[in-house]
Each structure stands twice: as C-alpha cells, then as structure tokens.
Amino acid sequence: MRVLVCGGTGYIGSHTALVLAERGHDLVLLDNYSNSSPAVLERLYQISGQHFDFCQVDLREREAVFALFKTKTFDAVIHFAGLKAVGESCEQPLDYFDNNIGGSLNLLQAMQKAAVKHLVFSSSATVYGHPEKVPVKEDAPLSVSNPYGRSKLVIEQMLGDIAVSGSGLKPAILRYFNPVGAHPSGLLGEAPSGIPNNLMPYICQVAAGVREKLSVFGGDWPTVDGSGVRDFIHVMDLARAHADALDALTRNKTGFTVNLGTGTGISVLQLVQTFERVTGRPVPYQITARRAGDVAEVYADSRLAKQRLGWQTELDIEAMCRDAWRWQQNQTA
Template identity: 45%
Template structure:
C-alpha cells in the first residue's frame, strides 16, 4: 500500500515509518520540520536500509498536497502533523487552531479530491479532560480543557461529520495516552526542542546534566505516593497500533473507528524516577513544586477495544521504555 505520513519525521511518525516499512508498505513522509530534524531521515535510512522518500512541505499547502497524493498514488494517510505542547497552545491558541484544525481541513479536502478513502488520525487522551471515572474507555465524556486538546476534539468532530458526507471514507481515530521510549536501535527517539514537556525526556536531560533537576508538580495527590499517575506506553507499541489500525480499515465497513492506545495501567512520577534509577544506575535529583492548573491525579486507559478489534497488545514494560530512551540519549549525545 502507498501510504503518506504527514509529520512523519516526528517522534511517533518516525517510529511508525519503521513499522510500516517492516510490513513492506511504500511510505512517503511529508514534514515541514518545525518540530523535527532532517537528520532523522538519515537515521531512518540506517534502520530500514533504503532511501527515505520525503517531501519538505506543509499541510496548509493545498497544491502541494494534491500533487503529492497524485504523484505517489497514495492509498491511505496517517496524519501526525500537528502542534502538540499544552502550555504553548495556551499562549498561542490561534497558531494551534490554524495549524491543527485548518491544516487538517485542508488535508481532508485534498483527500476528497484525490479519492483517498483511508485515514488514520493521531488524536490524544487530552480530549477526555478531567477523568470522571477510571479506567477511561472510548465512551468517556469528552471535555478537553486546553487549546491543544480542543483542537484534537474539533478535528474528531470534523472527521465524524466528513464521514457522513462521504460514505467511502474509513477513518481510525487513535487516542494516545503518554508515549515514551525509543527505537530499539537507539537511532531515533524523543528529542524535543527546548525544555521537554514530557517526563521521560526531561529525566534524560537531567541525568545527562543538561538540566539541574527534575520538577515534580505536586506530591500531595490522592495517590499511593502523592505524585500524579499516568499511562506510559512505549512508542513502538504505539507505532504498531497505527499499523494495526490501517490494516483494519481495509476490512471494516464502519466509517468512524475510535481506539484508546495505552497500556491499561498507570505509573506515578516517583515510580518512573525509581525505575530509571534502577534500570540505568543514575540517580535523578528532583524538586517538588506546586500543582499545575489542569493536571489531574490519575489518568489511564481502558484498552480492551483495541485489543479485541485490532488484535493489538502492548508488549513493552516501563523498564523497556526507560532503557530504550536512555540508549537513544547516550548514543546520540542529545544536547
């Protein structure tokens, strides 16, 4: 199958690229490199042992999208391209709505014109907002509480409406929980620009003496050790979920298919720190600060639908995530 990955040079996109190539698909990457590096392409070539087909461009460029879909005879799209920092979205909401929402509308218009009818969307557990019950299943009420989450929720709504007007369209919406870890080769992994927003890359930079200490936001939650609990899923498990979802679209008659991708269990911030200390033999200094607005005590997925319908099963442990992320950090001398 000829597959276009928008944002395919990013963290999750690049890992999904590897898994798709492993399944003998033809994959084209479209990326504007606003939140990724071109060096990732060379790393991908080392992993898959073949040249990477890529286009430097933006999903807001309708003409480029049309040309790309036609030139490569694209049969399916996995849509990763999007801005994704919660704090930044609060400060720059219009930029987030333009890129994420308007960009996706532009992409859907191009797909409609090109008669491309298989679409996998990179959504987020942020669409659920503050959990009303646990574990969170796909029927949980949707109540995004920040601009980033609201862009994801608006796109989901647009996809549902679009599918009602185009009966050939088959869409998978994948709601991620907390992706972590790196490729087993150590060649690609999470390398955010600036101070990391996510726990694991932040820990890696502290361990590598790039940051003085880890900030823990709150230690008096109603949890066993007082720190917040999240559902951390290995990025390779997440990538394999996209492959399974894409294959599922080849057989389903259901227009909209929504799946949580998480492990189904949570780990606290302090547990993740302890796992790093044990797995890597490096002690992580940390300081406790006040809770952040919008943070919740506990959040983890119910993933039974993905297990049953997609035949998908997360296999990597928290220790696997930590070790692979540290291998990537050490191998690439991230700075």
C-alpha cells in the first residue's frame, strides 16, 4: 500500500515507518520538524538502506495539505502528527487545539476529497481521564483532565461522526499507554527538546549525568511501593501494532478502537530499579509531592487488540531499559 505517515520523523512515527517499510509498504513521510529533525531521515536510511520520500508540511497549512493529496495518491494515512506534552497543553491550550484538532480537520477534509478511506489514528490513554478501575477496557467511561487529552478525545469523536456519515471512512483508533524504549540499533529513539516530559528519557538523562536526579511524584500511593504504577510499552511493539492495524483495516468492513499496552502495571520505582540493574548505572531520585491530577495506577486491558489485530507485546521492561540506554549513550557520546 502507498501510505502517508503524518508525523513520520517523530518518535513513534519514525519507528513505525521502519516496520511499514520492512513489510513492503510504499511510504511518504510528512512532518513539520516541530519535535524532530532532518537527522531522523539519515538515521532511517542507516537502519533500512532506504531513502524515504519526505514532505515538510504542517497540517495546519490547509493549501499545502490539499496540494499534497492532489499531487500524490495514497491508499491509507497513519496520523501521528500532534503536540503531546500534558503540562505544556495546560499552559498553551489554544496551541494544542489549533495544532491537534485544526491540523486533523484539514487532513480529514483532504482525505475525503481524495477518497482515501483508511486511517490509523494515534490516540492516547489520556482519554480515560481517571479510570474507575484497572485494567482499563475500551468501553470504560471517557473523561479528560487536560487540553492534550481533550484534543485526542475530540478527534476520536470527529472520526466517529465522519465514519457513520456515509463518507466511507474506516478509522483505526489506537489508544497508547506509555511508550518507551528505542530501536535496538541505538540509532533511533525519543529525543525530547529541553527538559523531558516523559519518565524514561528523564531517567536516561539522570543516568548519563545530564540531570542531577529524578523527581518521583508521590511516595504514598496505594501501590506496591508507594510510587505510581503505569503500563510501559516498547516503541517497537507499538510500531508493529500500527502496521497490524493497517492490515486489519483492509480485512474489516468497519473501523475499530483498541488499547495498546502490555496489560501489566510497573511502578516508577520498579522501572528505576530495573534500569539500574540492566544498565549498571545509578539513577539518583527524590520523592516529591504528588502532582495534581495524577492517579495511583493505570494499565491496559489489551485483549481486544489481540482479537482484532492478532497483536500482542513481545518486548519486556528489561528490553525497554536496555534499548533506551543504548540510544541515550549515542546522544551523549
């Protein structure tokens, strides 16, 4: 299939591009480099030996998006493009609505005009807000507590409305839990600009001496060790899921929504201890106050993904730590 990968040089998009290319898909990567760089294309070439067709376009540039669909033909779109920092979204909600929702609207209108029916959408477990129980199933109540999560939920609702309107759109909505890790080559991984918003990059930077210590938000949660529990999933497992979702869309008459996680909760301190054991590097940390809006534990029920996609995770927490550290070492070498 000829596939447009929006956000194709970002963290998850670039890893997914490698899996799609390995499976023989013809790709066009689109990105505005807001959270990536041209260096990613060179790394993709180093790993795969392929030069990827690339377009530097911001999805908010309506004319440019429509021009792309007019000059190139696509069988499907995978949509990763979007701002993704929860804290930043609370400080800059309009930017998140403009970028995530506005850009998606332009993309969907261009797809409809070009009669492109297959869409895999990068959503998030943030649409569950504060889940009433774990593991979280796809039919759990939806509720958001920040503008980032709201932007994802609004796009999900848009896709649902368009799908039942007779447009023919078939969306696969993938709700991620906590992506971590990197490509096993160490050439591709998460490269946050400034202070990392996510836990694993912060751990890696503390281990590398880039930052002094890790702040663990809350040591008195009702969990195994008092720290928060989350569902960490290796980015390569996540990448495979997108390729599997694309295959599933071609087999099914309708779209679907599935969780992507391991189904196992890992505490923050367990992740730190595993990282130290796997890498041999100390990770100094301090317990600080809970963050407003945090919950004790969140992890996925991913059985539906196995049923619908034939997918399940293959890489454990040790692999996540090992690959993330290999990538970090390449950044500071």
